[in-house]
Amino acid sequence: MAIPLLEKYREFLSVTDETPIVSLGEGDTPLLPAPELGKKIGAEVYLKIEGCNPTGSFKDRGMTLAISKAEEKGTRAVVCASTGNTAASAATYAARAGLRCIVLLPEGKVALGKLAHISACGAEVVAIQGNFDQALEIVRYLISAFPVEVVNSINPYRIEGQTTGAFEIVDVLGNGPIYQAMPVGNAGNITAYWRGYKTYQAAGKLTRLPKMLGFQAAGAAPIVQGKPVPNPETVASAIRIGHPASWETAVQARDESGGIIDAVTDEEILAAYQLLGSVEGVFCEPASAAGVAGILKLAQEDFFRPGDIVVCIITGHGLKDPDTAIATSSTPTALTADRQAVADHLGFSP
Numbered sequence: 282m283a284i285p286l287l288e289k290y291r292e293f294l295s296v297t298d299e300t301p302i303v304s305l306g307e308g309d310t311p312l313l314p315a316p317e318l319g320k321k322i323g324a325e326v327y328l329k330i331e332g333c334n335p336t337g338s339f340k341d342r343g344m345t346l347a348i349s350k351a352e353e354k355g356t357r358a359v360v361c362a363s364t365g366n367t368a369a370s371a372a373t374y375a376a377r378a379g380l381r382c383i384v385l386l387p388e389g390k391v392a393l394g395k396l397a398h399i400s401a402c403g404a405e406v407v408a409i410q411g412n413f414d415q416a417l418e419i420v421r422y423l424i425s426a427f428p429v430e431v432v433n434s435i436n437p438y439r440i441e442g443q444t445t446g447a448f449e450i451v452d453v454l455g456n457g458p459i460y461q462a463m464p465v466g467n468a469g470n471i472t473a474y475w476r477g478y479k480t481y482q483a484a485g486k487l488t489r490l491p492k493m494l495g496f497q498a499a500g501a502a503p504i505v506q507g508k509p510v511p512n513p514e515t516v517a518s519a520i521r522i523g524h525p526a527s528w529e530t531a532v533q534a535r536d537e538s539g540g541i542i543d544a545v546t547d548e549e550i551l552a553a554y555q556l557l558g559s560v561e562g563v564f565c566e567p568a569s570a571a572g573v574a575g576i577l578k579l580a581q582e583d584f585f586r587p588g589d590i591v592v593c594i595i596t597g598h599g600l601k602d603p604d605t606a607i608a609t610s611s612t613p614t615a616l617t618a619d620r621q622a623v624a625d626h627l628g629f630s631p
């Protein structure tokens with residue numbers, strides 16, 4: 282049986298003998314070489330495939346710890362606001378632990394695969410007629426007034442659990458990469474990775490800290506613009522956030538590492554999304570392609586040097602958002618059930 286993530290990295294996490302570990306086999310995701318992408322940007326590229334987690338996104342790394350600690354504390358109910366993946370993860374781990382799970386979603390803005398997953402795992406769903414940021418404000422009220430535990434990344438265990446992504450990368454590469462690229466939404470994950478690398482540095486497990494490259498969607502780029510975005514819009518629904526909860530620590534990660542937080546357009550995101558699928562065989566959700574869109578953009582200015590090691594965090598699985606996959610693909614050719622017609626169409630001559 283796979284060792285739970287929280288056991289494997291126990292010495293770096295708030296896990297005690299009293300912590301009931303709620304695990305579904307999260308973590309230990311592939312660090313996949315991406316040679317074609319590497320050729321395009323002129324560096325050595327690896328993709329950290331976080332869609333291989335039990336609920337198809339990196340959120341599980343933080344959720345296993347947040348739910349385990351909630352159970353340890355005797356919590357009966359958990360709540361989150363979510364663009365979809367946090368809720369899918371919360372619903373799943375709460376089901377496993379036997380906890381009540383309440384999720385607040387921005388109405389009409391959550392990808393279909395996520396909605397399906399949340400329902401299947403029995404969470405109580407409230408569709409808020411507003412955006413993620415407004416839903417999170419309501420969650421802040423609920424936890425201040427009622428006996429319910431938040432499992433958004435404002436719960437410190439979420440970010441702590443997500444530091445394990447950095448540990449795994451270093452365990453494979455033997456050191457920090459030169460650059461790490463990733464999407465930035467509520468900014469918990471860039472905070473977590475940077476903290477993870479620094480934790481490993483303090484433990485003598487790496488000698489090189491990466492430069493952190495974070496990318497927001499152009500229509501939802503508060504950190505890039507230096508001010509909250511009241512009505513964020515992007516095809517990358519997982520990063521459709523106008524007022525990130527971990528704003529300051531994301532800026533810290535950027536500045537301490539000597540990195541960049543920049544914006545990429547929806548067109549750039551979808552181009553990277555299709556490139557990943559068609560050239561590297563990696564089917565991710567749109568938000569997950571933002572980091573790749575970002576390095577492609579930087580490469581246009583000859584940003585990278587040969588031999589640079591660039592890790593992109595591919596944050597969620599493509600099946601999360603089937604609508605975008607279908608909308609961006611060509612329509613199939615309809616033919617009669619005639620073998621000659623099919624062979625002709627395919628350009629096969631006898």
Ligand SMILES: *Cc1c(COP(=O)(O)O)cnc(C)c1O
Binds near residue numbers: 367466566597
């Ligand atoms: C949550 C999420 C993000 C954004 O991560 P933050 O920690 O909110 O910055 C990016 N991609 C996917 C697929 C996500 O689920």
